[in-house]
Amino acid sequence: MADGAPVPSLVEQVYERILSEICEGTLAPNARLIQDELAAAYEVSRQPVQQALMLLRERGFVADAPKRGVIVTPLDADVLRDVYETREVLDGLSCRLAAERGSDRARIEGPALIARGREAIAGGSVARQIAADVDFHQFIYAISGNRSVEEAAHPHWHFMRRIMGAVLRVERNISSDIWNEHAAILNAIIAGEPGKAEKLGRTHIARASKKFSGQLRALQEQTAARHRSRSLTAYPRVG
Amino acid sequence: MADGAPVPSLVEQVYERILSEICEGTLAPNARLIQDELAAAYEVSRQPVQQALMLLRERGFVADAPKRGVIVTPLDADVLRDVYETREVLDGLSCRLAAERGSDRARIEGPALIARGREAIAGGSVARQIAADVDFHQFIYAISGNRSVEEAAHPHWHFMRRIMGAVLRVERNISSDIWNEHAAILNAIIAGEPGKAEKLGRTHIARASKKFSGQLRALQEQTAARHRSRSLTAYPRVG
DNA sequence: AATTCGAAATTCGCATACGATATCTGAATT
DNA sequence: AATTCAGATATCGTATGCGAATTTCGAATT
Numbered sequence: 217m218a219d220g221a222p223v224p225s226l227v228e229q230v231y232e233r234i235l236s237e238i239c240e241g242t243l244a245p246n247a248r249l250i251q252d253e254l255a256a257a258y259e260v261s262r263q264p265v266q267q268a269l270m271l272l273r274e275r276g277f278v279a280d281a282p283k284r285g286v287i288v289t290p291l292d293a294d295v296l297r298d299v300y301e302t303r304e305v306l307d308g309l310s311c312r313l314a315a316e317r318g319s320d321r322a323r324i325e326g327p328a329l330i331a332r333g334r335e336a337i338a339g340g341s342v343a344r345q346i347a348a349d350v351d352f353h354q355f356i357y358a359i360s361g362n363r364s365v366e367e368a369a370h371p372h373w374h375f376m377r378r379i380m381g382a383v384l385r386v387e388r389n390i391s392s393d394i395w396n397e398h399a400a401i402l403n404a405i406i407a408g409e410p411g412k413a414e415k416l417g418r419t420h421i422a423r424a425s426k427k428f429s430g431q432l433r434a435l436q437e438q439t440a441a442r443h444r445s446r447s448l449t450a451y452p453r454v455g
Numbered sequence: 456m457a458d459g460a461p462v463p464s465l466v467e468q469v470y471e472r473i474l475s476e477i478c479e480g481t482l483a484p485n486a487r488l489i490q491d492e493l494a495a496a497y498e499v500s501r502q503p504v505q506q507a508l509m510l511l512r513e514r515g516f517v518a519d520a521p522k523r524g525v526i527v528t529p530l531d532a533d534v535l536r537d538v539y540e541t542r543e544v545l546d547g548l549s550c551r552l553a554a555e556r557g558s559d560r561a562r563i564e565g566p567a568l569i570a571r572g573r574e575a576i577a578g579g580s581v582a583r584q585i586a587a588d589v590d591f592h593q594f595i596y597a598i599s600g601n602r603s604v605e606e607a608a609h610p611h612w613h614f615m616r617r618i619m620g621a622v623l624r625v626e627r628n629i630s631s632d633i634w635n636e637h638a639a640i641l642n643a644i645i646a647g648e649p650g651k652a653e654k655l656g657r658t659h660i661a662r663a664s665k666k667f668s669g670q671l672r673a674l675q676e677q678t679a680a681r682h683r684s685r686s687l688t689a690y691p692r693v694g
Numbered sequence: 695a696a697t698t699c700g701a702a703a704t705t706c707g708c709a710t711a712c713g714a715t716a717t718c719t720g721a722a723t724t
Numbered sequence: 725a726a727t728t729c730a731g732a733t734a735t736c737g738t739a740t741g742c743g744a745a746t747t748t749c750g751a752a753t754t
Contacts, residue, residue, distance in 0.1 A: 225737070227509070251706070261739045266707080267506055270466070274510065276606070283705055283746040298603035301552070305544040306607070313540070364537035367515070368545070368607040465708070490736070500709045505736080522716040522735055 226264035231271055233258060238277055238288055239377040241385060245290035249278060275371045291378060293433050299372050300425035304418050306369045307353065310360040311401055311417030315410040318359030322405040329355055330402060333395045342384045346377055352398050383431045465503035470510055472497060477516055477527055478616040480624065484529035488517060514610045530617060532672050538611050539664035543657050545608045546592065549599040550640055550656030554649040557598030561644040568594055569641060572634045581623045585616055591637050622670045
């Protein structure tokens with residue numbers, strides 16, 4: 217009776233596939249996406265592709281390039297700053313609420329998430345490290361009991377996946393400090409200390425912001441230089 | 456060359472029309488929306504209607520009722536609390552940023568917004584009062600210079616429109632305190648006092664939250680009672 | 695060699711069509 | 725009177741088709 221989504225619609229499948237490719241970097245920034253090509257590649261009609269693209273555009277992953285398809289939006293350091301500013305208050309709120317309302321679930325389910333995060337770093341898989349980080353923060357949204365924060369933060373996460381992916385493709389490893397901070401946050405939540413949890417959450421994000429902003433900026437200067445030297449003009453097409 | 460949107464697509468037009476009807480209450484909570492009927496009513500094909508409904512669903516204005524169309528999501532007091540909690544931090548942030556980066560625009564464009572708000576109350580038009588309130592807060596998002604806050608808060612605003620509409624259809628007037636608080640916030644922003652602006656912004660939202668939560672709860676008890684006495688079972692259809 | 699211009703090719707948005715699945719209705723049965 | 729069951733109906737998701745607008749590209753011109 218209560219089937220969440222036993223067979224996700226083609227729209228959702230296509231949406232997820234395109235988004236994954238964007239986050240993984242398979243679809244590079246500024247790459248052109250053509251409905252017909254995507255439809256052929258995924259073996260569906262243009263209809264679900266068009267709808268998926270509309271959702272992606274809605275959330276800022278692609279931008280219109282009229283009569284030339286849509287292009288993957290480039291990662292911009294200013295946008296990153298904005299996103300982190302917003303996440304700072306949103307995650308701060310979710311930590312506070314979690315400490316107020318979600319201590320029990322935090323105690324039961326939290327430690328496993330921390331463990332998985334540390335394993336991911338040890339294992340060295342970029343995808344795992346990203347997934348673990350996303351999962352941890354998503355978990356806090358969930359136990360905060362406020363669907364609205366989760367929704368507000370949701371679009372940011374895909375953006376974060378893109379950023380982390382881009383940086384980690386060069387860095388290979390998230391610093392393990394991250395997981396110490398996560399553990400501290402979790403403890404404050406379990407202890408039921410809203411003020412402390414909020415503060416730790418906010419500083420955690422602020423630190424991450426500094427780290428990633430710096431690395432993204434460095435990364436972009438590199439690639440900008442490379443592009444200049446190659447006199448790259450046209451947009452690459454999706455293969 | 457840079458045309459924003461000279462001819463909004465049918466999807467957007469349909470989206471706006473449906474959303475307006477939801478916010479105005481023409482489409483009541485739990486009303487069934489059938490693609491065919493909407494298409495006929497708006498004289499377009501089902502295609503743009505389907506896509507508009509997907510966006511509305513995405514943003515929580517309608518919910519799936521498989522094979523029975525979608526229904527307008529009811530306004531729920533708990534959801535309202537969640538939304539206000541989120542808005543409190545989001546609006547607090549935008550006020551702070553506005554004081555840091557947007558004093559100039561605030562000084563130039565702000566007073567007119569306050570004036571329009573007070574006129575709206577004097578004039579007594581519900582729609583105007585809502586629009587003025589939305590405009591004021593949206594203005595702060597804009598001058599905060601952080602697109603991300605604006606995006607995060609965006610879905611909330613339609614929700615607010617629905618709430619304010621429902622309450623004002625009974626109340627007739629927003630309390631004029633609201634606009635005194637708005638004026639105080641604006642002054643802090645113009646004066647370039649981020650801390651004060653943030654604090655005023657947050658308490659403003661907190662107060663509004665209390666006010667509207669109470670009124671919504673009262674309203675819902677009334678209508679619940681009315682419905683009980685009429686033994687309303689089926690969902691109303693869209694006419 | 696650079697520029698202009700027009701025809702061909704792209705690409706999209708929207709309409710229409712089809713098939714699958716769930717719901718509804720009403721007659722037959724207990 | 726309540727229940728069961730099957731056919732009719734409603735509704736959606738996806739595929740395909742069409743027309744309009746824009747870009748692209750190569751040939752003619754300066």
